[in-house]
Amino acid sequence: MRPINTSISSKKDLVKQALREAILNGELAPGTRLIIDDLATKLGVSPIPVREALQQLQADGYVEIQPFLGTRVTPIEAESVVEVFSLLETIETVTSRFACLHLTEDERGTLNEIVAGMETLVAAGDAEAWSKENRRFHQIICDRAGTRLISSVMTKVLDHWDRLHRVFLTEVFAKRLPEAQQEHREILRAIEERDPARVEKIIREHNRHALRAYQEYLAKRGLSGEEETRDALRR
Numbered sequence: 001m002r003p004i005n006t007s008i009s010s011k012k013d014l015v016k017q018a019l020r021e022a023i024l025n026g027e028l029a030p031g032t033r034l035i036i037d038d039l040a041t042k043l044g045v046s047p048i049p050v051r052e053a054l055q056q057l058q059a060d061g062y063v064e065i066q067p068f069l070g071t072r073v074t075p076i077e078a079e080s081v082v083e084v085f086s087l088l089e090t091i092e093t094v095t096s097r098f099a100c101l102h103l104t105e106d107e108r109g110t111l112n113e114i115v116a117g118m119e120t121l122v123a124a125g126d127a128e129a130w131s132k133e134n135r136r137f138h139q140i141i142c143d144r145a146g147t148r149l150i151s152s153v154m155t156k157v158l159d160h161w162d163r164l165h166r167v168f169l170t171e172v173f174a175k176r177l178p179e180a181q182q183e184h185r186e187i188l189r190a191i192e193e194r195d196p197a198r199v200e201k202i203i204r205e206h207n208r209h210a211l212r213a214y215q216e217y218l219a220k221r222g223l224s225g226e227e228e229t230r231d232a233l234r235r
Contacts (some may be wrong), residue, residue, distance in 0.1 A: 001027065001042050011045050016053035018043060023062050023073055024159060026166045034063060034071040061160065076167050078218050084164055085211040087157045091142060091150060092203045096187075097196040099144035107140060108191065114140075115181075115188050122181045127174040130181075131165055137184065141191075164214070172217045179209065 001022050019039070022028040034054065040047045054071055057063045065071045074080070103111070114137045121130040135158055142154040165173040183206040190198040 001039075011049040012052045012056075015039075015043055015045060015049045016056050019053055019057060020060075020062060023057075024163050024166075026163075028073050030073050030163075030167060031075045032073045034073065036071070060156070076164060078215065080160075081164065081214045081218065082211065084157060084160050085207050085214075087153075088138075088161065089204055089207040091154050091157065092138065092207065093200045095142045095145035095150060095154075096199045096203050098146075099141045100191050100194055100196040100199045102146075103141075103144050103191065107144065111137060111140060111188055111191065115184050118181055118184060122177050125174070125177075127169055127177060130177060131162070131173070134180070134184070135162070168214060168217065172213050176210065176213050180206070183209065 001018050019028070019034075028034070036047045036050050036054070040050045043050065054063055054065065058065050058071075062074055063071055064074050114133050118130055118133050118137075121127075121133065139151075139154065139158065143151050145151070183202060186202050187199060187206065190202055
């Protein structure tokens with residue numbers, strides 16, 4: 001993290017942005033202890049905007065403030081993995097049906113270009129770049145639902161997904177790229193055929209396949225969260 005520009009009025013917002021970016025890009029890893037005075041020194045501000053920013057980040061689910069224990073970056077555990085993919089599935093199965101019938105030709109063309117570019121990235125083994133295009137792909141579909149609230153919630157959930165995939169980039173995410181890419185081709189094909197039921201089915205399977213991949217990895221580390229996984233998949 002770099003010192004922020006303290007000439008701008010809202011130091012709290014700037015501190016929040018800097019900390020949020022550090023959490024999402026992995027500079028502040030899950031579970032990292034956050035000392036207010038240390039953060040204030042690094043960012044070149046007083047402790048007050050840091051404390052206020054941490055309170056907002058707690059509300060967004062990025063940090064945990066524990067009485068008498070201090071503050072830490074929210075750990076990624078089995079339950080949080082289930083939560084992210086359950087939210088993605090819930091939002092996308094609703095928005096995808098609408099998007100399938102209402103995407104413009106330009107938007108369909110953009111989705112085709114994104115998937116084509118993702119093919120190249122899979123061949124190159126560039127998981128990080130692929131994830132950025134993956135986010136664009138899913139956000140376009142969600143945005144077509146036409147409600148700012150859903151799009152806003154989707155953006156927040158995708159932020160947590162970004163943090164998740166960066167933590168497990170090598171162990172899980174990169175290994176699933178070929179399978180995930182095939183699922184994107186199938187989603188795109190169903191969109192082109194204007195088949196909302198099939199789009200919903202594929203997107204549901206897409207999220208559940210990803211969830212299983214993360215859960216299988218966590219199980220090997222003794223963090224299976226089997227009950228949470230069964231609850232998420234039993235619908």
